Every structure is written in C-alpha cells, then in structure tokens.
Amino acid sequence: MAYVSGFDPDDGRGLRGRARMHTDRQGHPTMAQAPRVRFAPSPTGYLHVGGARTALFNWLYAKQTGGVFVLRIEDTDRERSTGESTATILDGMAWLGLSWDEGPVHQADGLERHRADAARMLADGSAYRCFCTPLVLQAKRDAMKDEYRYDRTCYGVPADESARRAAAGEPFTVRFRVPGGATEWDDVVHGPTRFANESIEDFIVLRTDGTPIYNLAVVSDDIDMRITHVIRGDDHISNTPKQILLYQALGAGVPTFAHLPMILGPDGRKLSKRRNAVAVGDYAGSGILPAALVNFLALLGWNPGDEQEVMTLDELVQRFSLERINKKGAVFDTGKLEWMNGQHLARTPSADLLPLVAPLLVGAGLLTEADVDARRDWLLWLLDLTKVRARTVPEIAEQARVFLADPAGYDPEVAAKQWKDREQAASVLDAVAARLRTVQPWEPAGIEAGLREAAEAAGLGFGKVVHPLRLALTGGGASPGIDQVVALLGREVTLRRIEAAKAWLAAGA
RNA sequence: GCCGCCAUCGUCUAGGGGUCUAGGACGCCGCCCUCUCACGGCGGUAACCGGGGUUCGAAUCCCCGUGGCGGUACCA
Numbered sequence: 001m002a003y004v005s006g007f008d009p010d011d012g013r014g015l016r017g018r019a020r021m022h023t024d025r026q027g028h029p030t031m032a033q034a035p036r037v038r039f040a041p042s043p044t045g046y047l048h049v050g051g052a053r054t055a056l057f058n059w060l061y062a063k064q065t066g067g068v069f070v071l072r073i074e075d076t077d078r079e080r081s082t083g084e085s086t087a088t089i090l091d092g093m094a095w096l097g098l099s100w101d102e103g104p105v106h107q108a109d110g111l112e113r114h115r116a117d118a119a120r121m122l123a124d125g126s127a128y129r130c131f132c133t134p135l136v137l138q139a140k141r142d143a144m145k146d147e148y149r150y151d152r153t154c155y156g157v158p159a160d161e162s163a164r165r166a167a168a169g170e171p172f173t174v175r176f177r178v179p180g181g182a183t184e185w186d187d188v189v190h191g192p193t194r195f196a197n198e199s200i201e202d203f204i205v206l207r208t209d210g211t212p213i214y215n216l217a218v219v220s221d222d223i224d225m226r227i228t229h230v231i232r233g234d235d236h237i238s239n240t241p242k243q244i245l246l247y248q249a250l251g252a253g254v255p256t257f258a259h260l261p262m263i264l265g266p267d268g269r270k271l272s273k274r275r276n277a278v279a280v281g282d283y284a285g286s287g288i289l290p291a292a293l294v295n296f297l298a299l300l301g302w303n304p305g306d307e308q309e310v311m312t313l314d315e316l317v318q319r320f321s322l323e324r325i326n327k328k329g330a331v332f333d334t335g336k337l338e339w340m341n342g343q344h345l346a347r348t349p350s351a352d353l354l355p356l357v358a359p360l361l362v363g364a365g366l367l368t369e370a371d372v373d374a375r376r377d378w379l380l381w382l383l384d385l386t387k388v389r390a391r392t393v394p395e396i397a398e399q400a401r402v403f404l405a406d407p408a409g410y411d412p413e414v415a416a417k418q419w420k421d422r423e424q425a426a427s428v429l430d431a432v433a434a435r436l437r438t439v440q441p442w443e444p445a446g447i448e449a450g451l452r453e454a455a456e457a458a459g460l461g462f463g464k465v466v467h468p469l470r471l472a473l474t475g476g477g478a479s480p481g482i483d484q485v486v487a488l489l490g491r492e493v494t495l496r497r498i499e500a501a502k503a504w505l506a507a508g509a
Numbered sequence: 510g511c512c513g514c515c516a517u518c519g520u521c522u523a524g525g526g527g528u529c530u531a532g533g534a535c536g537c538c539g540c541c542c543u544c545u546c547a548c549g550g551c552g553g554u555a556a557c558c559g560g561g562g563u564u565c566g567a568a569u570c571c572c573c574g575u576g577g578c579g580g581u582a583c584c585a
Contacts, residue, residue: 041585044585074583074585076585077585081531146510173583190515196512199512204582208583215585234578236512237580238580239511239580269578270579273536301535327516328515330578333536335536336521336534339536346547463543466545467544470545476546480546482545
C-alpha cells in the first residue's frame with residue numbers, strides 16, 4: 001500500500017476537505033477504484049422526472065467510467081413505503097433504459113447494521129441517548145420559537161445513569177453529538193462548501209423504536225455499499241454536513257459529492273404533482289420516447305459543451321461529465337420536450353415504432369392484429385411518411401388514420417377553397433381518375449408524372465390538381481406528398497375515394 | 510428567524526477578465542425549398558437582477574442588497 005506522496009498518515013488533515021482518499025471501515029486507505037454510484041428513491045409514489053434525472057446522471061457516470069450503478073430502495077419509512085410504488089419505480093427505470101448493476105437492495109434490510117452503527121457511536125461517545133419525549137421537545141420548541149435548537153440536556157446525563165435508564169426500559173432516541181468546528185467538502189458541482197457545525201443541532205439518528213433516521217441509514221448504507229460518488233439533488237446540500245460528520249464518526253472515508261440543480265415547474269417553483277405532469281409514466285403514456293425524455297432530461301442542468309442537442313443514450317454516455325453540470329435550477333419545458341421527441345421520432349427506424357403505433361391503430365378499430373403482420377411492409381412505409389411530421393406517438397396514429405379509413409368528411413375550409421367551383425373540381429377529379437386508372441407501375445414517380453400530365457392536359461398548374469385531389473383522398477389540406485399518398489393508398493382505394501368525392505360534389509350538399 | 514444554495518433572451522443554455530456590438534437551441538415572426546403539412550436552410554425577435562468595489566478593462570472576480578429555492582422533524 002503506497003501512500004500518495006505528501007500524505008502523512010498521522011496528519012488528520014489529509015482526510016479532511018476533499019476526501020478523495022477512500023478508506024474501508026477499518027480506516028485503511030484503499031486504492032482508487034472504479035466508481036460506485038447509487039440511485040436511492042423512496043418508494044412513496046412513482047418515479048418522477050427529478051428522480052429520473054438523478055438516476056440518469058448516476059447511470060451515465062457509471063457507464064462512462066466503467067463503474068457500478070446500484071439501485072437502493074429507501075424504505076425505512078414503513079408507513080409510506082409500498083411495494084407497488086417500488087414496482088412502479090423499477091418499471092420507470094426499465095422504460096428509460098437505466099439498468100442497475102446491483103440491487104435493488106432494500107434499505108430496511110440493513111436495520112441491524114444501522115443499529116450496530118448507532119451502537120458504535122454510542123459506545124465511543126460520538127452519540128448519546130436522549131430521553132426527552134416528543135412532548136418535552138415540543139415544549140422547548142414552543143418556548144424558544146425560531147431560536148430553538150436541541151439544548152443537549154441529555155448529553156449531560158452520566159453514562160452509567162444513561163445505561164441504567166435504558167436497561168430499565170425507559171424509551172430513548174440516539175442523538176449524534178455534533179462536534180465543534182466546521183464541516184466542508186469540495187462539491188463537484190458547487191465547489192468548496194462549508195457549514196459551521198454550530199448551525200447544526202445534535203440530530204437524532206435512531207428513533208425510540210430503534211429504527212434509523214434518514215441520515216444514518218443513508219450513510220450506513222453508502223459505507224456498506226462502498227459508494228464513492230454521491231450524485232443527488234441539491235435539496236440534500238444541507239444534509240451533507242451531517243452525513244459527513246457521520247462518515248467521520250464511523251471511521252469511514254467520505255465520498256465525493258455532486259449536487260444536481262432542481263427541476264422546476266413552468267412557474268419557476270419546484271415541480272409539483274398537483275400542477276404538473278411529473279411521473280415518468282405520464283410521459284410514457286402520452287407517446288414520448290424514452291430516448292427523447294432521457295435526452296431532454298440530460299440537458300436540464302448539463303450540456304456537452306458544443307451545440308449538439310439531439311443525442312442518443314450512447315452519445316450521452318460518451319459525452320457526459322460531472323464537471324459540466326451547472327448549478328441553476330431548470331424549468332421543465334414540455335414544449336421543448338415535444339420538439340425533442342419529434343427529433344427522436346424522425347430518427348427512429350419505423351420497425352421500432354411499429355410496436356408502439358400498432359396498438360393504437362388496433363385500439364381505434366382501424367386495423368386487426370392480423371393486419372399488423374400481414375401488412376407490415378405497408379405499415380412501415382406509412383410510418384416512414386408520418387413519423388417526420390409528428391411529435392408524439394399518438395400523433396403518428398392520428399395521421400395514419402386517413403390511410404386506413406376513408407375520410408369521414410371534408411374539411412369545410414379547405415373545401416371552400418379547393419372545391420370552390422364544384423363542376424370544375426369534379427372534372428379535374430375525373431381526369432385524374434382516368435389517368436390513374438392506367439398508371440403502370442403503381443409507384444410514386446410514375447404517379448406524379450401521370451398527375452402532371454393530367455394537369456397539363458387540363459391546362460392547369462400542378463397545384464390546381466394536387467389540392468383538390470388531396471382533399472378528396474384525405475378529407476383535408478395537409479398530408480405527405482401527393483405521390484406518396486396515392487401510391488400508399490393503392491389504386492383501388494384512390495379511385496374509390498375520388499368517386500366518393502365526386503358524388504359529394506354532385507350532391508351539392 | 511437561523512443556516513445554506515442559486516441568479517445570462519419567456520424557457521434550456523454557451524461564456525473561466527479583453528476575441529461579447531453576448532453565441533446556440535425551443536417558442537414566435539418572416540423568407541427559401543415546395544403539390545399542402547412536416548423536415549431542412551436562411552433571417553429576425555429577445556438576456557448579463559440592482560448597487561458598490563477590484564482592474565487599463567468585468568457577464569466573468571469581491572462585497573452588499575434584492576429575488577427564488579432548499580434545510581431547519583423520532584420525513585425522506
């Protein structure tokens with residue numbers, strides 16, 4: 001074991017501050033190793049986008065460095081934790097493509113270790129039993145108002161008395177005895193950060209019922225899992241000094257901390273379930289691609305340093321760096337997310353999109369399960385045309401509708417313009433139909449050529465033919481190129497729809 | 510209240526003392542491409558929170574103020 005030059009094992013300063021040097025539980029320095037990071041959600045709801053972004057950054061860092069990504073479920077609050085919620089979170093992770101290397105481990109399973117750690121601190125004096133009841137504490141709080149901080153009454157209880165009372169069955173919590181001085185660390189995103197210890201009260205680490213409080217559980221687990229980098233939301237900044245104190249009391253090396261900026265709602269306030277769509281599942285359900293959400297989330301608080309914005313997961317892994325994370329909270333802009341999704345949609349192979357779109361089409365009664373297989377190539381072609389014009393998966397399905405079912409009617413505004421002169425419109429459609437009956441082979445180029453010939457023969461500009469035809473075929477004024485539409489629809493359907501349009505025009509409705 | 514974090518176009522952001530008359534992206538508005546829509550291309554709109562310093566020079570460094578956010582639990 002070679003010490004880093006300049007590191008004096010007898011000089012405690014060497015372990016303070018940046019805490020780059022890791023030690024095992026016995027305090028022996030260990031060689032620099034592959035990073036171990038973790039995502040530690042509490043299972044009290046679903047996976048929200050803030051958590052997803054935290055998970056993503058941890059995952060990206062692990063992937064990029066060849067490190068290990070551990071998933072830990074923080075279920076020490078047994079009242080609020082549910083298995084259902086855990087399942088939802090796991091689903092969300094899987095959907096995003098964020099696989100974990102270890103876990104999920106349940107924090108509640110570490111109960112014995114948490115207690116043992118508290119006992120160790122009790123034994124060596126870095127913690128003490130507190131016999132103050134909630135009632136007493138509340139009274140003190142009320143009396144001192146904003147000035148309140150635990151007054152260390154029970155720190156004054158002699159060790160033998162403390163042990164005697166505990167043995168006699170008197171309920172107690174375990175409080176950490178906060179030392180004097182200051183606690184600091186060099187945050188990867190915030191830089192040097194320092195808290196005066198006197199601003200921290202002697203916080204409880206073990207409840208009356210012997211279960212650990214968050215800060216103890218986290219530190220105990222992170223030590224146990226040999227976590228090297230704690231990457232989490234910056235709402236944890238003020239927990240960090242407490243946790244560092246715990247690491248030190250437990251004789252463990254302090255990991256590197258990186259605190260990520262919060263994700264805010266459009267009102268600039270913290271994202272809220274009440275006001276905003278925050279569950280990852282909401283986005284899955286509304287036709288957002290995981291790749292797009294991941295890409296978008298990655299750009300909230302981080303950027304690659306150049307102007308590329310649309311990136312695949314692999315590219316993100318390649319380019320990610322903790323150093324380029326910024327400090328300012330970021331507003332979650334759904335408009336940009338949708339744009340991002342459109343970009344990813346357009347780049348996704350249609351074969352990959354089909355499984356997402358087909359169920360919507362089947363669900364709408366436009367297709368049978370059997371059709372999905374039988375007309376696969378045709379459907380892929382359809383997706384090629386629609387995916388570049390859509391921003392969400394349901395939008396693709398919407399646009400596909402008119403290729404699977406005859407138009408339910410004709411857009412009045414478009415009709416007023418393109419079929420203004422009904423007689424002429426009918427005759428144009430007639431000419432087009434006549435020409436299309438003989439086009440051979442039935443493919444876009446030949447079809448377009450045919451339409452141009454028809455237009456020329458009628459002495460009309462191409463547009464004068466295309467627009468009335470588009471309306472007849474799709475019922476509206478916007479669609480993929482007419483050559484594609486006609487080709488995709490097929491001769492039979494095209495001619496049928498033209499006849500239907502002519503009938504509508506003749507009816508003079 | 511106390512402790513801490515943060516502060517560039519409406520939004521995401523670039524920017525590490527001069528190259529900033531502040532760059533890119535979303536949105537919006539024009540134009541081009543064109544059979545429409547979308548894509549794409551081109552152009553426009555729009556920002557350094559305020560005040561003091563430091564400096565020959567500050568978006569960049571320091572201080573104060575203001576604002577936003579987080580913590581201050583036998584929640585996580």
